[in-house]
Amino acid sequence: MTTAGPAVDTLKDALHRMMLIRRVEEQVIDLATSFDDLIRGHYHVYIGQEATGVGACMALGPDDYMFTTHRNHGHVIARGGEPGPVIAEIIGRTTGYNMGRGGTFHVIAKHLGVLQTSAVVAGGVPMAAGAAFSIKRRGTDQVSLVFFGDGVLEEGAFHEALNMSSLWNLPLIMMCENNSVHPEGRRQGEQPSSSFAATQLADVARAMNVETHVVDGGDAREVAALLTGLVGRTREGEGPFFIESRLTRWPGNRGQFPELIGGPHQMAWTWDPGTADERLQDWLANADPVSLLCRSLVEEGAMTRAEVEEIDATARQEAEEAREFALSSPIPSPESAMDHIFA
Amino acid sequence: MTTAGPAVDTLKDALHRMMLIRRVEEQVIDLATSFDDLIRGHYHVYIGQEATGVGACMALGPDDYMFTTHRNHGHVIARGGEPGPVIAEIIGRTTGYNMGRGGTFHVIAKHLGVLQTSAVVAGGVPMAAGAAFSIKRRGTDQVSLVFFGDGVLEEGAFHEALNMSSLWNLPLIMMCENNSVHPEGRRQGEQPSSSFAATQLADVARAMNVETHVVDGGDAREVAALLTGLVGRTREGEGPFFIESRLTRWPGNRGQFPELIGGPHQMAWTWDPGTADERLQDWLANADPVSLLCRSLVEEGAMTRAEVEEIDATARQEAEEAREFALSSPIPSPESAMDHIFA
Amino acid sequence: MRQMTYSEAMAIGIQEALAEDERVVLMGAGFGGLRGDPAVWSPLRENFRDRITNPPIAELGYCGIAVGAALTGLRPIVAIGTGSFSFEAFPQIANEAPQAHYGTRGQVTCPVVFHMRAGIRGAGALQHSIAPQAMYWNTPGLEICVPGSPADVRGLIKAAVRSDNPTIFIDHERLHPVVGDVDESGGDVPLGVADVKREGSDVTIVATSIMVPRALEAAATLADQGTDAEVVDPRTLVPLDKDAILRSVAKTGRVVVADETQRSCGVASEIAATIAEEGFESLRAPIRRVAIPNVPIPYHQAEEDYITPTAGRIVEAVQEICR
Amino acid sequence: MRQMTYSEAMAIGIQEALAEDERVVLMGAGFGGLRGDPAVWSPLRENFRDRITNPPIAELGYCGIAVGAALTGLRPIVAIGTGSFSFEAFPQIANEAPQAHYGTRGQVTCPVVFHMRAGIRGAGALQHSIAPQAMYWNTPGLEICVPGSPADVRGLIKAAVRSDNPTIFIDHERLHPVVGDVDESGGDVPLGVADVKREGSDVTIVATSIMVPRALEAAATLADQGTDAEVVDPRTLVPLDKDAILRSVAKTGRVVVADETQRSCGVASEIAATIAEEGFESLRAPIRRVAIPNVPIPYHQAEEDYITPTAGRIVEAVQEICR
Ligand SMILES: Cc1ncc(C[n+]2csc(CCOP(=O)(O)OP(=O)(O)O)c2C)c(N)n1
Ligand SMILES: Cc1ncc(C[n+]2csc(CCOP(=O)(O)OP(=O)(O)O)c2C)c(N)n1
Ligand SMILES: [Mg+2]
């Protein structure tokens, strides 16, 4: 499935975006743990899922719609969001994409076709189907893509939207990020879930006559190649499509408050995972999409290790600048709470 | 699949129940159309689906639970409900099973294991799963059976309950009465629906690892044989099961107000459908479970035509007496509206 | 000016909204009510066939689709049917649509109309008689229209569609046959402007939706008894024309709030609380609410009538506070 | 008598309910809140492992399962988590559970407890800060508990489980760390009995849930200013101890109703409307509501604090009506 993957330049851009997501999320965790009052509730980071977001968004055009979830930081950056306004939104600053109104749960970015970010499990899927409905009615060749977690299949809303998308042949791409998969299961075979009764997540979509695909979420090229094909077919009037991206949860991503186990990501781990915290080693070796992409690019001779490290250094610096930008931005005035209730 | 069907005596009882449902529903339609103020809203009758309700209920024991829908009159009688209290409930009399509190939408019959009747599409399925959950927790060998229409699969609630029933291996039998099927489709092959995207209704349940069956809803014996097997297996700890009973909608059952096309059912139609109203002829010949059972019993020599007609005459008389009973029963006092809000 | 039924006026208003703006689409076509007059509703269904989508029985899904469509350039009117069916769609109606504009500080709009038939319709029984407008009023970010006359239903549906906000549009089966004058050349009824349906000086009756004709009937009875009641119809709950209500109370000093939602935390509670807070100085008597007592809706007519807030109940309430 | 947190008292109450009756089961185990103290909650999870079911993310489905289980002999406590997640289950909570007993004229009962954490918890933002108790109060047939102290949460959860009616049990993240005295040998707190949390003669503050500690704080501030406030905590909204409220208002003649639901058709509206209707003769000043203004909940603390009904807001409201 790695055939017809993106060209090296594109891959460098992709790697940069993936690094940027990782470095921004590290800043988010650091902000949440260093300050009591910046991120007061729980929040979710996208570490370990970067290849899916970036690989999928590479296939989208500027007029397409994207819907995301509680785990939205990475999706918005993958779609081209700038790290400054993203962090600013997450810590509630007026320079954030919603001027601090939505916070970590609701990074919304209108100029990127991200119009409403639901933190309700399965909230985004019907709305994304609605965007697709509107595309079809208006007769444009846009695409509506929605990211969501495996948990969404447990909610009835998903099934209702799935049915209508299929019945009405909507230009909708449903990208399910299944982050409950062990490395072996990611590439092949069955994977059980304690909370969903189907053998494979895609079985239900297939039963509803929706074309389904399974992709290795550790492999940015595979995701990009698949999505490029499906986005093209969607523009031609095919669709909807259901994709399961198989991911292995980053070990820092347990519970409601993520933890930077072993500290920020070290590029050295990519070539020597054994130097990382024990809980991370297996994940870095077999599942981390950033490490996997770096290693394969270097192994293939497409980039040198130094070039890869330079991309990381850039991303790291951008994330740090974004943090400073956000921290030095003004907070909303109390009375502004009463603005924009109605149009 | 007609193997191991019920014995003749049981079939006579079944035929009697089916006839009784038909005759009671005719009375209901007559009451609704003859009086302005007895059944003031819309209502739904079970004509044409009698074999499914009776065939399934024959398999149940006295302690089992049954859940039904807006189309509940027939299910309650199939379960052993008496026609008098059923009609009395439908027209709102204090002799009704809920003393006129629930009416046509909510015939509830506690003594029959019918504990709450939801008129919300898909409302009953989670509750039935809950009864099954409670059976399992309490460790009894009861069974929870829920009847519902094909439309229920369009609601998310169904999918949520399906998932949990499958995950938790609940003693639940989901009996879907698909009354949108043409006679040919009833016994074989694919049947499309304008509002559900799966090729076969059972595909979704199968995808969720639930054992599924398709049964001819025109054939009481087939339903009874299948259900007897499944109820037995459910008591042994198997389950859940999903059954699609394929039914052809009675032509009088269009819109929100049923119509007795061509008048009350004539037994003569059973042997000569051509004498019935044109809109009914095909249905009587190929789809009416009452006519089909009568014809086959007589053809097989299990009963004479006269015996069949006698059963009908009995049912007819019971329905008429039930009507009289209901009409002569008292209405609730206005102030009783304030009773039983809380236990 | 022509006499027509509420049902016809609504059909005309929807047709006008469709004709004026091709972004307007209908999701579902159940506006006519259970016994909706086909003569009135079939032209709409025929003239705008390509603008109507008949969804599966999936309220949460199709209301969400309408929200998504509204975020991306359409202006959907969703016919949910019976008000309690909107419960199925509560997560999208109450927890997505009203947050979009606020959550982006005004960057996006969500111009969707959720239309439903609410209230005691006659034998709707336990699950088909619920009026959810109070619950939606407890949800900031939703506009709420509760038209009580043919002219208002036509003018408000057009205004609701034109509004950039998500709007709950409440109609009532028992209003459908009500006849009234409609100025066919007239435009929208603006949101947030109450209508004094009858002037009077002794007592104010604030009434919404189905309670408007009932309040007028009560006022006629009261007039015979020598009590001159003013009937104020807010027409929309959000925005609420508080001034008009307070102005009337300032004049009469006495008020009955009549509404067919369930009593506790109902529409009448909110209006009464507002008056007790901001119009207290004018009050010369307790504020009476005429609403459904806190009871589910029973099936039989005797019981159903007993709990229905009728004109008679309004008269009684007025008599109590005008002694 | 022992000092403990609200969170601990709730955990103890639930354990006692489980120990007393083996028909009690837990659906979900998210009672502890986001930063719930494991020391307090893990004994419950360990001692009653076989009575706890962890459902999929399917609120409508598992609340329906709880209703079905309650109809057939169990007494489930469902931990829905954040209050707005109960919107997903609205059809079962509002349109099945409360109808079962009424619909059968008392033949069946539905003893289920729906537990949820409601209100502004700090950065819950648009969709995780909603307090739905007013919507449930608009739904006849549901009991509603809104405990505001450790003793009350323990006593009420036991009473809720023992009750044969479906009960909404509202807790609040910000109450979890609140400490108070609990009589460990004490029994249930009866439903429908208000508690005068502080006696006073100048003004009545009716407060529920998180507003109880805020009202007490306000009363302390007011005392310093020479105003003697009485704090009445209804503890349950359904049944409502109207008499206790009216008795206090009869004594003070002035009332502020403080509640953390959204203002329109909120809890404070209902209590205010009730007083305006039945306690009017005692009133010497307008009834003030301290509630969330009609606005969705913003993320940033500055804005969030601005709309939160605090002790300071209560003080201001009292000052306005005690001039
Ligand atoms: C309707 C609803 N129920 C529960 C939650 C609480 N919740 C937030 S994230 C989450 C898990 C979602 O799992 P999944 O969809 O697989 O996404 P992941 O976090 O794994 O990316 C839950 C239960 C919610 N936000 N909305
Ligand atoms: C949640 C909900 N939405 C809509 C309705 C209105 N309604 C009543 S019956 C019905 C059709 C149900 O179809 P099906 O389940 O196939 O049952 P059938 O009437 O064919 O037996 C609908 C849409 C309802 N009762 N509940
Ligand atoms: Mg997941």
Ligand SMILES: [Mg+2]
């Ligand atoms: Mg059907």
